[in-house]
Amino acid sequence: MAFHVLITDPLSEEGIQPLRQAENLEITIVTDLSKEALLQEVKYADALLVRSQTQVSRDVIEAASNLKIIGRAGVGVDNIDVEAATEHGIIVVNAPDGNTNSAAEHTIAMLTALARKIPQAFNSLKMGRWDRKTYIGVELKNKTLGVIGLGRIGAEVAARAKGQRMNVIAYDPFLTEEKAQKMGIGFGTVDDVLKVADFITVHTPLMKETRHLLNEEAFAKMKDGVQIINCARGGIIDEEALYDAIQSGKVAGAALDVFETEPFVDHPLLTLPQVIATPHLGASTVEAQESVAVDVSMDVVSFFNGEAVRNP
Ligand code: NAD
Ligand code: MLT
Numbered sequence: 612m613a614f615h616v617l618i619t620d621p622l623s624e625e626g627i628q629p630l631r632q633a634e635n636l637e638i639t640i641v642t643d644l645s646k647e648a649l650l651q652e653v654k655y656a657d658a659l660l661v662r663s664q665t666q667v668s669r670d671v672i673e674a675a676s677n678l679k680i681i682g683r684a685g686v687g688v689d690n691i692d693v694e695a696a697t698e699h700g701i702i703v704v705n706a707p708d709g710n711t712n713s714a715a716e717h718t719i720a721m722l723t724a725l726a727r728k729i730p731q732a733f734n735s736l737k738m739g740r741w742d743r744k745t746y747i748g749v750e751l752k753n754k755t756l757g758v759i760g761l762g763r764i765g766a767e768v769a770a771r772a773k774g775q776r777m778n779v780i781a782y783d784p785f786l787t788e789e790k791a792q793k794m795g796i797g798f799g800t801v802d803d804v805l806k807v808a809d810f811i812t813v814h815t816p817l818m819k820e821t822r823h824l825l826n827e828e829a830f831a832k833m834k835d836g837v838q839i840i841n842c843a844r845g846g847i848i849d850e851e852a853l854y855d856a857i858q859s860g861k862v863a864g865a866a867l868d869v870f871e872t873e874p875f876v877d878h879p880l881l882t883l884p885q886v887i888a889t890p891h892l893g894a895s896t897v898e899a900q901e902s903v904a905v906d907v908s909m910d911v912v913s914f915f916n917g918e919a920v921r922n923p
Pocket of ligand 2: 894
């Protein structure tokens, strides 16, 4: 008997080779589905593989009466109702390491582009303006980078920022002073980080405790002229509060890869010249996409062979 694997977001073709090679699996790839179409398609699926676009909500899980495993080709499982899946005996697996390096590199690219206003200067040049006055940046050297969430990506970002000769201070509930010392970085509470950082980058998951972690109150505690980077999840930053903080001059700039609602065609924050952005590209490299797709594909193959999965 063949098990039916449904893939509803674009995954690397190289990465899904383990699924193609398995004799007991049949694969269907259909992307950009409407909610109605998704509810139809999942009815026949034994496994569902997604990135961040497909919203695997309770009603999707309830419509999927054959579903046994959901694979998330990436880290964040905030687009999956894990509680509903668990209630229905469906296992959820992700790929926690496959895109760490790409997400950290993208964060550093955004930090540097923000400090030197590279996207704004490029746009201006494309409009035919040779303007060397407007786009004066700031150096990263000797500035303090505040890292909120020092997990896999946050730790990689901290190490790379030190290479830029930045001072780094981090907050994470699991960070100890001893570990921070070993990494050569400072250690403090969220408020300590907010108060001293020239740049703040967030790398927590999106969950109840981290929703709007950077809100009006948090912005008020920051240094004047602070710059913000979010390559983790929309929703960790209160976008309305960020808009107001930029308009008031409290925040000098922001680099955003992720947004509270994705995808979108226009966004109030993008009307501000101080904001640079990418459309959720943190993990969008050939290497990361292949790696995360291989990881979840291998877990799906193992699962249907009755073997243990690596990343439940
Ligand atoms: P991770 O689990 O390794 O690290 C997350 C860290 O956040 C942990 O150390 C945890 O202790 C910490 N944390 C939890 N609650 C916190 C709080 N209230 N305050 C401070 N720290 C807290 O995860 P990771 O692989 O480093 O990924 C981090 C985030 O980046 C996830 O949300 C993930 O989805 C997102 N991400 C985005 C992209 C992208 O394309 N932009 C790519 C990969 C990952
Ligand atoms: C993730 O959580 O891994 C990221 O959102 C990357 C992605 O899947 O696009």
